[in-house]
Structures are given as structure tokens and as C-alpha cells.
Amino acid sequence: MDTNQILLAHTQYVAKFYQAYRGPLEKLIELIRYSIGEAAPAPDRVRNFLMRESTQRTLEQEWETALWRSADRTKSWRLVCLATQTDPEVAARLLAKRPPSPDCCSFCWADERGVMGALISEIDLYGNEVPAVRLHRQCARPWKLHRDLVARASGAASNIRESLL
Ligand SMILES: [Zn+2]
Structure with missing residues (x-):
């Protein structure tokens, strides 16, 4: 090396x-x-x-x-x-957890109080800001990977439910 x-x-x-x-x-x-x-x-x-x-x-x-x-x-x-989870249940838990203050990044929880422009709001699937979720630019990607993982898993779960009906 x-x-x-x-x-x-x-x-x-x-x-x-x-x-x-x-x-x-x-x-x-x-x-x-x-x-x-x-x-x-x-x-x-x-x-x-x-x-x-x-x-x-x-x-x-x-x-x-x-x-x-x-x-x-x-x-x-x-x-x-920036490592992400592969288990949708773990990812869902992390997404649901909120940091102790709105000045913290929702992904890594680093406190950015007083640092202008350090965090950006999450943008949802429809292009709308999610004000409750504030992220470093760098943390937005792994956050979205968790979102996608959970969405895919719940989509798969509802497909299975539908096929069972
Ligand atoms: Zn962060």
C-alpha cells in the first residue's frame, strides 16, 4: 500500500x-x-x-x-x-431519531449552532423542503440512501401483502 x-x-x-x-x-x-x-x-x-x-x-x-x-x-x-446501513429497519430507526437541537445535522448530529449556511433542509421526492430535517451538504446523500432503502423495503412489503390478498 x-x-x-x-x-x-x-x-x-x-x-x-x-x-x-x-x-x-x-x-x-x-x-x-x-x-x-x-x-x-x-x-x-x-x-x-x-x-x-x-x-x-x-x-x-x-x-x-x-x-x-x-x-x-x-x-x-x-x-x-458517511457509511450507511443495509438493514431497512435500522435505517428507519435512524431516520426517525431527531438530534437534540435543530442546529444539529440530522444525519451525523454535529452541532452547527452559529455557523451560517452549514446545514441545508432536506428536499423530499416532490422537491419540497423538509424544514425539520437539516443536513450538511455531505450528509444529504447518505440520508437519502437511508430514505430510499426504507421506501424500497416498505414498497416490497406492500407488494407481498398485495400478492397475499
Ligand atoms: Zn452531517
Whole structure:
């Protein structure tokens, strides 16, 4: 495995462990280096890697991991695990759960109080906003995957019911 692959894998691992990390980049670099262990590249190398837009795109598209710098006052960073469930019942439970405050992302539950524009409302099948569900742009896709999974499962269930009638 080359260094980039190792960094991608361990960034994903840290995201899975914390689910939603919010904090300074320096701390994040330390967590990733700690996860790699003795073979960890120097902090500067990790920093350059994480700050690259291409890294952030690869993480999101291939590693179910979102990484971005927030627009909050301290310019803190977010590392969010975007992995989705395959069991429709579990997905339905997660969709039904509401975070403790409307300032939190409904998917990853990170609190974005005071950060303008951090969260967007969910858009339903008909193109209408769902004001009760607020999401990071990055979290909107896994949220929708859960929605689709539950919709497909309940569609399948009603098909079975109909065929039994
Ligand atoms: Zn989120």
C-alpha cells in the first residue's frame, strides 16, 4: 500500500471511530498519525494530504468519509463517517431519531449552532423542503440512501401483502 492509500484508510477509520469529529486540524492529524502508528508520515505530510481538495473528493466518493473545513469563526474541521446501513429497519430507526437541537445535522448530529449556511433542509421526492430535517451538504446523500432503502423495503412489503390478498 502506498502512503496515500494508508492515509485514506486511516482517515476513514478515525471517521468511523468518532462518527462526527469537530475540531482543529492539528488534533485530527494527530489522531490519524496515532491510528497509523510507527509508520506514520510526518505531520506536515498528513496536513498537506488532508487539505488537498482531491483528497477530500476521494474520501467522499470512495471511502464513505466527509472531510471539510467549516465556515465557523475558528475555521475548525469536520470529519464525518458517511457509511450507511443495509438493514431497512435500522435505517428507519435512524431516520426517525431527531438530534437534540435543530442546529444539529440530522444525519451525523454535529452541532452547527452559529455557523451560517452549514446545514441545508432536506428536499423530499416532490422537491419540497423538509424544514425539520437539516443536513450538511455531505450528509444529504447518505440520508437519502437511508430514505430510499426504507421506501424500497416498505414498497416490497406492500407488494407481498398485495400478492397475499
Ligand atoms: Zn452531517
